[in-house]
Amino acid sequence: GENVEQHPSTLSVQEGDSAVIKCTYSDSASNYFPWYKQELGKGPQLIIDIRSNVGEKKDQRIAVTLNKTAKHFSLHITETQPEDSAVYFCAASNQAGTALIFGKGTTLSVSS
């Protein structure tokens, strides 16, 4: 089955710096890769996603890149702000309607 590895487990940056979180997946059939942000005591919130027919997607300060050959995808946050502090999860799925397989999460801390 699919296995998703996520690094780093913790990331501390200064406000205004960029943050990069990386994930690798094992199943070459996976074709959908969302990123979720989870604040303490809350459910995950979808922040951006990408499908395997696209190499990069951007939404304001957030971007995701996908390398199908290497089976890895990354989340890039630019101009980080304290409110970006949260746990970020990457995930993968290989078929519409199937469950997501999550990475272990990255705790991002943005200090002002």
Place this chain on the structure above:
Amino acid sequence: GAVVSQHPSWVICKSGTSVKIECRSLDFQATTMFWYRQFPKQSLMLMATSNEGSKATYEQGVEKDKFLINHASLTLSTLTVTSAHPEDSSFYICSARHPLQGAAETQYFGPGTRLLVL
């Protein structure tokens, strides 16, 4: 659109009792909902896939007789933890697929239910 709610948001119960958690898609119909469990500082672990009008599909290691799932309508799925024990204490989160919004695989999550079994 794509709002998912859960009720209750938190619950404390005695060991041996049963607890029901509701997951609702508020502004769309969801033929498929998913239930996850999350322990402190850990990732989300899929428990089961809930399909409207049919039996849920449970992940390996999840006891279907202990975690009863009912997806009776296109907007409601329930998870009942039967004979709860302290080790069942966790954060339970549901998600639902929106049939028209985002990619076909896009899942929207509820706010979660914190269960504490004493």
